Amino acid sequence: xxxxxxxxxxxxxxxxxxxxxxxxxxxxxxxMVEEFTKRDIxxxxxxxxxxxxxxALLAAGYFASRRSPSARSFLRVIEGGLAGATAAFLLWALVxxxxxxxxxxxxxxxxxALIKILTFGREGTAALGLMLGLGTLGGLAGAxxxxxxxxxxxxxxxxxxxxxxxxxxxxxxxxxxVSLPTIGNAxxxxxxxxxxxxxxxxxxxxxxxxxAGTNALPSRQSSLFRDRLRALPIRSQxxxxxxxxxxxxxxxxxxxxxxxxxxxxxxxxIGLFILMGLGLNIxxxxxxxxxxxxxxxxxxxxxxxxxxxxxxxxxxxxxxxxGPQLTFWEALPIAVFVSVLAGVILGIPVLNIxxxxxxxxxxxxxxxxxxLALSDFLKPYIGGSQGIVQxxxxxxxxxxxxxxxxxxxVIVLAILLxxxxxxxxxxxxxxxxxKALREDEDVAQAMGIHLVSTKLMAFATGAAFAGLSGAxxxxxxxxxxxxxxxLLVSINVLALIIVGGMGSLPGVFVGGLIxxxxxxxxxxxxxxxxxxxGALLIVMMLTKPEGFWPEATRRQELHEEIGPAGxxxxxxxxxxxxxxxxx
Amino acid sequence: MTTxxxxxxxxxxAFGGLIAVNALDLELAENGIHSVxxxxxxxxxxxxxxxxxFYKPESGEILFGDHHLExxxxxxxxxxxxxxxxxxxxxxxNLSAIENILVGQHxxxxxxxxxxxxxxxxxxxxxxxxxxxxxxLLAFVSLTGKGDLLSKNLPYGDQRRLxxxxxxxxxxxxxxxxxxxxxxxxxxxxxxxxxxxxxxxELGITILLIEHQMRxxxxxxxLITVLDFGEKIAEGTPAEIQNNAQVIEAYLGRGAxxxxxxxxxxxxx
Numbered sequence: 001x002x003x004x005x006x007x008x009x010x011x012x013x014x015x016x017x018x019x020x021x022x023x024x025x026x027x028x029x030x031x032m033v034e035e036f037t038k039r040d041i042x043x044x045x046x047x048x049x050x051x052x053x054x055x056a057l058l059a060a061g062y063f064a065s066r067r068s069p070s071a072r073s074f075l076r077v078i079e080g081g082l083a084g085a086t087a088a089f090l091l092w093a094l095v096x097x098x099x100x101x102x103x104x105x106x107x108x109x110x111x112x113a114l115i116k117i118l119t120f121g122r123e124g125t126a127a128l129g130l131m132l133g134l135g136t137l138g139g140l141a142g143a144x145x146x147x148x149x150x151x152x153x154x155x156x157x158x159x160x161x162x163x164x165x166x167x168x169x170x171x172x173x174x175x176x177x178v179s180l181p182t183i184g185n186a187x188x189x190x191x192x193x194x195x196x197x198x199x200x201x202x203x204x205x206x207x208x209x210x211x212a213g214t215n216a217l218p219s220r221q222s223s224l225f226r227d228r229l230r231a232l233p234i235r236s237q238x239x240x241x242x243x244x245x246x247x248x249x250x251x252x253x254x255x256x257x258x259x260x261x262x263x264x265x266x267x268x269x270i271g272l273f274i275l276m277g278l279g280l281n282i283x284x285x286x287x288x289x290x291x292x293x294x295x296x297x298x299x300x301x302x303x304x305x306x307x308x309x310x311x312x313x314x315x316x317x318x319x320x321x322x323g324p325q326l327t328f329w330e331a332l333p334i335a336v337f338v339s340v341l342a343g344v345i346l347g348i349p350v351l352n353i354x355x356x357x358x359x360x361x362x363x364x365x366x367x368x369x370x371x372l373a374l375s376d377f378l379k380p381y382i383g384g385s386q387g388i389v390q391x392x393x394x395x396x397x398x399x400x401x402x403x404x405x406x407x408x409x410v411i412v413l414a415i416l417l418x419x420x421x422x423x424x425x426x427x428x429x430x431x432x433x434x435k436a437l438r439e440d441e442d443v444a445q446a447m448g449i450h451l452v453s454t455k456l457m458a459f460a461t462g463a464a465f466a467g468l469s470g471a472x473x474x475x476x477x478x479x480x481x482x483x484x485x486x487l488l489v490s491i492n493v494l495a496l497i498i499v500g501g502m503g504s505l506p507g508v509f510v511g512g513l514i515x516x517x518x519x520x521x522x523x524x525x526x527x528x529x530x531x532x533x534g535a536l537l538i539v540m541m542l543t544k545p546e547g548f549w550p551e552a553t554r555r556q557e558l559h560e561e562i563g564p565a566g567x568x569x570x571x572x573x574x575x576x577x578x579x580x581x582x583x
Numbered sequence: 584m585t586t587x588x589x590x591x592x593x594x595x596x597a598f599g600g601l602i603a604v605n606a607l608d609l610e611l612a613e614n615g616i617h618s619v620x621x622x623x624x625x626x627x628x629x630x631x632x633x634x635x636x637f638y639k640p641e642s643g644e645i646l647f648g649d650h651h652l653e654x655x656x657x658x659x660x661x662x663x664x665x666x667x668x669x670x671x672x673x674x675x676x677n678l679s680a681i682e683n684i685l686v687g688q689h690x691x692x693x694x695x696x697x698x699x700x701x702x703x704x705x706x707x708x709x710x711x712x713x714x715x716x717x718x719x720l721l722a723f724v725s726l727t728g729k730g731d732l733l734s735k736n737l738p739y740g741d742q743r744r745l746x747x748x749x750x751x752x753x754x755x756x757x758x759x760x761x762x763x764x765x766x767x768x769x770x771x772x773x774x775x776x777x778x779x780x781x782x783x784x785e786l787g788i789t790i791l792l793i794e795h796q797m798r799x800x801x802x803x804x805x806l807i808t809v810l811d812f813g814e815k816i817a818e819g820t821p822a823e824i825q826n827n828a829q830v831i832e833a834y835l836g837r838g839a840x841x842x843x844x845x846x847x848x849x850x851x852x
Contacts, residue, residue: 421700428699428706429685429692432678436686439675446635448661448690448753457696557681557718557730 013064013079017086017139020060024053024087025094028118030531031109035524037117040198041167043191047198048524049117051164053091054138057084061142077143084139088131091118095127152216159212166190166207167199172521176258252412256405264404266520268476271411272469274512276493278418278505279465284494285503285551286431287458288438290359292490293366296346297339297463299373299485301470303382304335306480309392320388321380328392328475332468339467340460347459351452354441366490373482387481391474407476414472418465422505425461427554434458435503492516495533499540501547510549588613588789589634589665589757594643594653596629596813603629605813606643611757616783616790618800620824621810622833627793628670630810631759634791635667636660647757662690666755668746670762670793674734680745681730684717687752717752724748724778740771744778751782757789758782764796772796776803801825809833 027033036048046054061080068076095115097103103110119127145153166173170191177187190203199207229237256264276298283291308331313323326334350361372378374385382388394401394410401407425431433454436444445451474480496515500507515533519525525532540547589611596604604626611617619627632638634645636657645652650663666687675683692713698706721730724744729737734745743763750758763779764772776799782788794800800807801821809817809824811833817824824830 424700424702425696428710429689429694430696430699432682432686433689435678435682436675436689439677440673442637442657443669443673443675444686445657446637446661446667447686447749448658449686450658461696553679553731553733554682555731556679556685556714557721557728 009068009070009075009079010082012067013082014086016064016067017060017083018090020056020063020083021087021090023059024056024091027052027056028091028094028114029107029109030528032528032531033117034109034111034114035527039168039522039524041164042204043198043200045198045201045204048168053118057087057135057138058142058145060084060087061139061144062146063142064139065143065146073147076147077140080143080146081136081140084142085132085136087139088135091135092128092131095119155212155215158215159208162211163199163204163207167204168522170198172263175260175263179258256408259405261404264408266517268404268408268411269520270512270516271408271415272473272476273493273496273516274508275411275415275418275469275472276466276489277496277500277508277512278415278422279462279469280493281497281503281505281508282422282425282434282465283458283462285497286426286438287434287455289455289458290355291362291459291462292359292487292494293346293362293364293369294462294466294493295485295487295489296366296369297342297466298470298473298489299369299482300342300463301335301339301467302474302480302484303373303388303470304338304467305331305471305474306388306391307382308334309475310388310390311392312388312390318383318386318389320383326392328394329396331392332471335471336464336467339463339470342467343459343461343463344456346463347456351455363487363490366485366487370482370485370487373485383480385482387479388474389479391478391480393478394472394475407472411472414468418468419505421461426505430454430457438503495537497547499536499548501550504547504549504551507547507549507551511547514548586613587611588647589791590644590646591630591634592644592646594630594633594640594645596626596633596638596640603813604633604640604810607810607813607815609808609815611789611791612806614783614787614789615805616779616792616803618792618794618804618807619810620794620797620800620807624812625810626813627810628761629813631667631761631791631793634660634759635665658690661753661755664754664756665759666750666753666757667759668743668750668761668763670765672739672742672746674742674746674749676735677733679731680726680734680737680741681714681717681721683734683745683749684720684730684752685713687749688713688716690753720748720751723751739766743767743775747778747782751786751788755788757791759791761793762795763792764794764799772799775799779803 033049033052036052037050039048040046041048041051060083064083065076065080068079070076070079094110095118098110098115118131120130122130145156147153148156173187174191178184189200190206191199229240232240255267259267276294279297280291280294283289283294305328307320307323308326309328310320310323311325312319313321313325315321346362346365350358353361373382376384378384379386394407401410425434433444433449434457436447436449437451437454437458441451444454473484492515496511497508498511499515500509500511515536519529519532587610589609591607591609591611593606593608594604595602595606607626607630609619609630619630621627629638633640634652636652636655636659640653643653647660647663647665652660652663652665655663675686678686692709694703694706694709697703718727718730721727724747726737726741726745726748729741734742737745747758747760747763760779764775767775779790779792780803783790792800792804804821807817807819807821807824808815809827809830816833817827817830819827
């Protein structure tokens with residue numbers, strides 16, 4: 001009997017439903033659901049906590065249907081519904097058990113408020129019925145999305161994702177766009193009245209229809225555009241590139257005016273992490289040297305800036321004994337130089353250490369630098385746990401560069417410089433040597449690559465960018481404390497380049513926006529930041545290990561403009577299609 | 584007698600108690616094709632690793648012109664003009680085919696960090712020349728049109744040839760090929776034999792070859808060295824080796840008299 005049950009499709013559906021239910025229970029018990037109810041996605045209809053639970057249900061239905069061996073779509077949808085109902089039943093069981101087992105003594109978040117959210121304020125059989133009903137519906141919906149042909153299911157998922165994203169980012173969008181003409185009105189309408197907290201119902205429907213519609217159409221538009229661009233003569237292609245670059249530059253230049261002080265501050269935060277990401281991307285992404293102590297160079301940059309520019313010099317408490325009191329701009333190159341030096345010095349002992357061992361050793365270095373900064377031994381010089389205060393500001397002469405909106409330009413310039421250097425190096429002999437090193441160190445050496453200098457160059461360049469970032473950081477907050485340089489910073493930067501795509505420059509920007517930007521914008525997340533990081537990384541590794549924006553292979557054989565004898569190289573027949581299965 | 588380009592003299596290499604290569608002598612004639620054969624574990628690849636600087640031999644010396652190779656790092660050996668391929672292909676899997684060849688040119692190029700960042704005219708010229716050279720090498724190994732594919736996505740035979748192209752990119756005087764026909768069918772093998780001859784005839788490269796397929800060894804080599812348990816048991820022309828009793832014994836065991844027939848069948852299968 002049990003044997004037969006185990007092999008039946010229903011049993012598999014129930015299993016997946018149980019997994020979904022456990023995920024939903026976990027999200028409820030850690031407090032995410034309750035915390036997130038404060039944010040409406042669609043005003044008055046659904047908020048974020050419910051969205052989380054709905055996602056669990058949809059996923060249960062989706063996977064139940066996908067795993068199902070049934071050939072008939074009808075059966076698969078029913079199985080999806082069953083999975084959803086199972087998940088909902090688990091949630092109902094949780095609600096029933098909270099009081100008798102006094103779960104609240106262990107799980108603080110198992111509060112009456114949570115119960116109210118889960119049961120929609122109903123009790124007894126009404127609650128059970130409602131929950132099972134909604135669970136079944138969620139599961140059915142998930143299964144329906146799965147059985148739709150690829151194009152449509154993709155379109156639906158994208159549509160839902162955009163609605164959720166716009167709902168999540170409503171504050172950002174409102175603050176930045178409402179003041180603009182025309183667009184502002186559209187935005188205002190999309191988000192309902194001034195006092196509403198989410199998308200209006202109609203706005204959500206429009207967003208969904210537009211996104212899903214454009215995705216569902218047999219869209220050859222984007223690929224056609226690319227083809228048409230390729231078909232243009234080289235000159236025009238370059239013109240298009242320059243124009244789009246100019247557009248991006250204009251937007252970047254205008255952005256702080258739109259963002260205002262608070263959001264500029266957020267974008268500066270993102271910027272500093274992107275700067276570090278660009279550096280670590282060279283070390284880990286290009287050269288494959290797994291560095292977990294990267295925060296050390298950020299700290300060194302910050303401390304050098306602090307010591308050289310602080311005006312709190314003297315024998316009193318809170319002051320350091322020696323400081324030349326330079327300006328920011330005088331100290332900046334020194335900070336970068338010292339970081340580079342540190343990169344080389346820390347690089348030398350780990351030259352022969354590979355892979356996992358390298359990660360552990362560099363992890364140690366990162367901690368050593370932080371502990372040194374905390375130590376009493378160095379306290380007279382770098383302030384110990386009291387840190388360094390009154391760090392120099394980023395002014396140019398009398399011109400004040402210090403408001404978040406103005407500091408933004410300093411950071412953007414630094415990022416542009418770092419991205420430019422990264423790109424040039426990537427496409428050069430040095431970059432190729434780094435990538436060869438990443439792929440196979442022994443063979444790279446057999447190709448005539450000098451391991452010592454190549455590795456040290458990677459460490460030094462990475463350290464330079466981190467030092468630059470640290471120096472600006474110190475000046476931005478006006479002080480330098482050891483607790484700003486915890487291991488978590490290294491992990492953050494590493495996670496950022498993994499999520500973006502190892503070795504990919506645009507990936508660093510995408511990763512920075514997702515991993516630094518989103519938590520800053522969505523305050524509710526901050527408490528669950530690590531949980532979400534972990535979940536995101538696991539999902540990434542399973543579904544998209546190459547990252548959101550993976551490094552593209554450079555076309556060098558066929559799309560380089562001019563051939564050996566000065567003539568245009570002929571297009572290769574057919575082979576392009578193999579290399580680009582997307583088309 | 585032609586001049587010797589590479590001399591291995593009394594080289595011994597041991598791993599713990601295991602002597603992989605024992606007091607081996609080997610003279611590589613300039614512009615020749617020289618094969619090293621022997622049963623598995625005879626020390627052939629160890630010999631390659633000693634010559635290319637991966638292993639530091641316990642004793643003995645390896646002379647390349649006036650240079651002593653036995654204490655040099657692998658990258659220095661490559662700079663001097665010795666290049667190699669690997670028994671199990673070791674391409675840079677996530678680089679495109681053409682990038683693999685560009686990496687191979689590394690020792691011949693000079694651009695440093697500053698030049699790369701500033702894109703100096705010298706760097707641009709060097710890049711352009713190296714790219715053209717890479718395209719030429721792609722054509723030489725009949726991979727034109729596949730240069731932008733990731734090397735891991737190339738079919739097996741293409742990977743073998745790409746690895747040779749990468750080794751050629753450093754413009755070596757001596758090329759060490761470790762079982763270039765492993766895993767190939769008879770027609771691919773025939774093409775590879777033809778290709779190796781072209782390397783010598785057209786590019787003037789001296790070839791040292793490890794090979795298991797006797798048909799290949801016998802048809803291509805000018806001189807054959809036979810190793811067994813790290814020692815040289817015979818050396819001579821293909822005809823001499825085929826009739827050497829000691830060699831037959833090493834390969835087929837005592838009492839076998841029918842030459843290499845069965846072994847060839849096994850190796851080709």
